[in-house]
Amino acid sequence: MTKPHILVARAIFPEVLARLAEHFEVESNQEDEIYSQQQLTGRLQGKQGALITGSARINEQVLAAVPGLRMVANMAVGYDNIDTAACERFQVLASNTPDVLNETTADFGWALMMATARRITEAEHWLRAGKWTKWRYDSFIGPDLHGSTLGIIGMGRIGQAIARRSTGFNMQVLYHNRSRLAPELEQAANQAQFVSKEQLLRESDHVILVLPYSAATHHTIAGAELALMKPTATLTNIARGGIVDDQALIHALRNKTIAAAGLDVFENEPALHPDFLGLTNVVLTPHIASASEKTRLAMANCAADNLIAGLSGQRPPNLLTSFPVQL
Ligand code: 8YV
Numbered sequence: 001m002t003k004p005h006i007l008v009a010r011a012i013f014p015e016v017l018a019r020l021a022e023h024f025e026v027e028s029n030q031e032d033e034i035y036s037q038q039q040l041t042g043r044l045q046g047k048q049g050a051l052i053t054g055s056a057r058i059n060e061q062v063l064a065a066v067p068g069l070r071m072v073a074n075m076a077v078g079y080d081n082i083d084t085a086a087c088e089r090f091q092v093l094a095s096n097t098p099d100v101l102n103e104t105t106a107d108f109g110w111a112l113m114m115a116t117a118r119r120i121t122e123a124e125h126w127l128r129a130g131k132w133t134k135w136r137y138d139s140f141i142g143p144d145l146h147g148s149t150l151g152i153i154g155m156g157r158i159g160q161a162i163a164r165r166s167t168g169f170n171m172q173v174l175y176h177n178r179s180r181l182a183p184e185l186e187q188a189a190n191q192a193q194f195v196s197k198e199q200l201l202r203e204s205d206h207v208i209l210v211l212p213y214s215a216a217t218h219h220t221i222a223g224a225e226l227a228l229m230k231p232t233a234t235l236t237n238i239a240r241g242g243i244v245d246d247q248a249l250i251h252a253l254r255n256k257t258i259a260a261a262g263l264d265v266f267e268n269e270p271a272l273h274p275d276f277l278g279l280t281n282v283v284l285t286p287h288i289a290s291a292s293e294k295t296r297l298a299m300a301n302c303a304a305d306n307l308i309a310g311l312s313g314q315r316p317p318n319l320l321t322s323f324p325v326q327l
Contacts (some may be wrong), residue, residue, distance in 0.1 A: 006049040016300040041065045058082045063090040071310040075303040080213040094320040095306035097299045104295035106161035113236045116262035116283045151204025154211025163189035174200045201228040213240030223248040238289045241266040246273045
């Protein structure tokens with residue numbers, strides 16, 4: 001029996017590529033070229049499956065141009081790059097990689113939130129520039145984390161992992177979510193309290209965004225929302241850039257209507273709004289929240305597991321589409 005042909009659209013761990021090669025004829029992009037949509041469509045010709053990341057957009061146009069495609073496996077939990085409704089119409093299976101990255105991403109959310117509140121990168125840049133000539137009582141002072149109120153917008157599995165970590169900091173946790181969690185999950189999430197977005201923004205000292213991106217969550221945080229926040233508050237975004245209106249955030253940071261922001265994701269990443277670079281009260285990282293060796297390997301293997309299952313007629317463990325899986 002001939003093996004199905006797949007595209008691995010970005011560079012991945014060689015051991016995962018070797019695993020895939022046992023099941024498939026693999027065309028891989030180990031040079032890690034960023035394909036345009038046109039190049040992606042060209043590379044997908046003759047392929048039954050693809051392992052992709054957030055940089056590949058699977059939409060109506062791509063699906064219409066690749067009639068033989070049967071499955072796309074995203075190496076990410078967020079799948080705003082995949083039009084799942086179009087996948088349903090074209091009967092192309094789609095999967096993501098939930099759970100394997102929860103704890104690593106929660107760790108990073110804390111790291112970014114702490115660096116933001118305690119001005120770690122700003123202080124380091126100052127030190128490296130040779131400006132440290134004396135200690136001052138008010139050098140790089142910022143808000144405390146311990147004993148403060150943490151506001152989590154998006155209380156899925158990663159949000160809950162962030163909340164659990166807050167017990168050691170003796171924080172009160174507020175959350176806002178599409179729906180309220182079951183009481184036992186709220187209890188486990190440091191007794192998190194379900195509140196409106198407005199109450200959360202008004203009362204939190206540190207707000208962290210962990211919600212999925214969609215048309216419904218586009219600019220969840222824009223000018224009106226930033227205006228509700230305390231001038232001493234921080235905002236951390238580890239979700240997707242489009243959840244925050246960059247222009248409004250830059251305005252708030254510049255005018256110090258909020259204290260600081262920590263951003264791992266941006267509206268047009270990897271191109272970020274140039275004004276962020278001129279601000280000292282923002283910590284900027286290049287979309288690395290899931291970047292521990294163990295987790296990235298687990299994500300790649302999870303995407304591979306899904307693809308292997310789907311293209312052999314079995315139900316992929318992390319299926320996003322609802323039509324029946326067939327060979
Ligand atoms: C990925 C992420 O590294 O899982 C997600 O949704 O944002 C990250 O963990 C990135 O999207 C690569 O596809």
